[in-house]
Amino acid sequence: MAADPRAKAATLNLRRRLLSSSCRLFFPEDPVKIIRSKGQYLYDEQGREFLDCINNVAHVGHCHPIVVQAAHEQNLVLNTNSRYLHDNIVDYAQRLSETLPKELSVFYFLNSGSEANDLALRLARQYTGHQDVLVLDHAYHGHLSSLIDISPYKFRDLDGQKEWVHVAPLPDTYRGLYREDHPNPAEAYANEVKNVINIAQEKGRKIAAFFAESLPSVAGQIIPPAGYFSQVAEHIRRAGGLFVADEIQVGFGRVGKHFWAFQLEGESFVPDIVTMGKSIGNGHPVACVATTQAVSRAFEATGVEYFNTFGGNPVSCAVGLAVLDVLETEQLQAHATNVGNFLMEHLSQQKAKHPIIGDVRGTGLFIGVDLIKDETLRTPATEEAEYLVSRLKENYILLSTDGPGRNVLKFKPPLCFSLDNAQHVVAKLDDILTDMEEKVRSCKTLRIQPNSAKHPSGKWDLMFVLHLHQEIHDKMFSRFRG
């Protein structure tokens, strides 16, 4: 279908006419048209190269030749449903089982993380006979009706919280209820879950499952305190519920030290259900639910068939197998540790230099940089983060924000992201933050009054900085004055 390349404006016009504006573009005021990609790089219609720091779907790198070839070879011979026997689906299940605790030995294949979480919900309800779900605040588990219901990130803006959904505080030790100065934040946050269970049970509700991303990402790249999930699992299981680890964004070697993010909790910690998506197909629509024999058997006992038209087809499984091969042969999990450590270290140096950086947290190539307006209240530096992201984009670096305050820069690049890439991003970040501080100084000198941060054109201008809290202003100035 390669016609002559269409001008970006023409593509945008067609998109505005034919697609819903609910489907949003990055940088809506000046969107990017991408026509080619390779590894950690995206190329626009002018051939300009962008460094991709955020695409956790292109897990082993955009257009990885091994993965592309595997899809093609299988597409040439067979792509049909899983009602016929085929080796790819069983090989893929077996390879996945080798990455998981032995208890998680039954696999369901689907097309998206959302489909996986929806099935996890069905499995948990069937097994427990309960209906309710406990989730973490600000969580996002998918775009389906059932998942919007269990995603505070979404339902807060829509029709609100259903009576069968219960929300526990986010175990965020930087800006949550219990922070780095608390003697035992893991226990304190787990007790919050226990409280939520108790309140629900007093109302006669019964918990089917606790759902959580093993590292809450949409909630702001959160690293829960060690021991938290184990204690939560105890509370949940005591209430008759299952523990569902949503690894859709964070699993598959990204955290470096382990293959799955839930394994950060220790070897003895085993969720009842693990959901996978995004990364496992490197862009091909593949997803998976892994669970125990007991949970699977309860579902089978209904006698109702589970059929997913495309789920587990030979092409999807060939792609999944190829992604696993590449992860292994290119040792990308170890690479994620190396590059992640390097990036964390250099970002931490930036934190020491730039007061707007309140926190740098992460593991492997899952890193968050929490931007603040002030050190005391840790007020999210929302506008500053947006400005920074747009300046990075002008520098051909694609980064974005997450968290309820949209102030946490999130790094979750393809795992082939290199030390040079990390160094380059940090240098640009340093340049832009230094320039921002310079502008603060100019404004102050010119005695410009605080003003709307956004220019009527929609572009950020110099005024942005006047949103900064006095405390950070003063620190920035001290450097220039000094």
Place this chain on the structure above:
Amino acid sequence: MAADPRAKAATLNLRRRLLSSSCRLFFPEDPVKIIRSKGQYLYDEQGREFLDCINNVAHVGHCHPIVVQAAHEQNLVLNTNSRYLHDNIVDYAQRLSETLPKELSVFYFLNSGSEANDLALRLARQYTGHQDVLVLDHAYHGHLSSLIDISPYKFRDLDGQKEWVHVAPLPDTYRGLYREDHPNPAEAYANEVKNVINIAQEKGRKIAAFFAESLPSVAGQIIPPAGYFSQVAEHIRRAGGLFVADEIQVGFGRVGKHFWAFQLEGESFVPDIVTMGKSIGNGHPVACVATTQAVSRAFEATGVEYFNTFGGNPVSCAVGLAVLDVLETEQLQAHATNVGNFLMEHLSQQKAKHPIIGDVRGTGLFIGVDLIKDETLRTPATEEAEYLVSRLKENYILLSTDGPGRNVLKFKPPLCFSLDNAQHVVAKLDDILTDMEEKVRSCKTLRIQPNSAKHPSGKWDLMFVLHLHQEIHDKMFSRFRG
């Protein structure tokens, strides 16, 4: 990942160990291992060729080279999410819009028909402000929680009907409430919908949407009487609800005369939402929701983003475009009419010859053959249908059954299905039915008592026929006696 071909038994053992038995195989007593396919043919590990009469996903033929090449070419250059501008997604939306009434001008892209129906549900609820859904009896709309709730085919076996779901009788003029002898079955069945709406409204319920397959397929390859859907749409809209046409199994040229099955209802009939899946990607996980500007705007007005990680990615859209190209260049819609008419004609001749065939209905390459035990009650010939399907499989013809009585042979082959294929299937069907009648005669002669239809080995044996109703027996005999 091409290791040495594994023996079928070994694949089956691995499957039993690693996959849930809820994910069922065709012919569970003797499943088929398929390793290669082409057009309308599937090949097992021994190289045996099976004729595929049922795969409506491999719409333009298994492994169509144009579609496979389009996927590969796009996979080589870019596969990323729809937050960047790309021509494929707008080209695909534009091409789809050319096939639809002009009112259906906004497109959402997703990965599966289930995701599409779930989004349709959300759109309808948002637009109408209502929550309830009206569906046809025996309908199936997908495997997600929200869709099992609106699928009588599923919820009857599970936890039953939710209070927000209302079921109208299937407009089946062969075995439903109003039959071929009714003066106006369309109106009569539409009035049933009106009644269901009235009853719901008396309870204070408000209808958000009527969901129906434009040709109910899981319910038994049903052809609703002309005029039915238009009248239903009037009733639904008067109740403030939307009309959702589920074209996942039946759209995209299959019905021959029209591109979409809902168009059988006439040019002036326009659903509010059309959902597409299965066929549109020829096996690649692609799906789509088309709707009106008004419905889309109501969804946008919530301010909540709709993001689907893989939905509308450049590869999925390249595949979708290629499928449209092949449909056009190979004139498969006209081909579906020709082969469908031929098949209908020859199956009707079989009906005249074999009393077990109660009804032959269809349009294009969507055909149902309703098998009965007796002409008066039209009792579904469930066991006979299962036996027939297993005999066809022994003859390397893959056919299956649908309908609540699992007695309707369903033809929904890849559209490249040929006149020769049609002739071949009909000839085999004739042979097997003749042989079945022969066996009935032998049993009768031998004065064998009616018995369990199934052999303890799980295989069907001669005894099956003794399930046949006396009336059909007698007709069969008259032929042999005569």
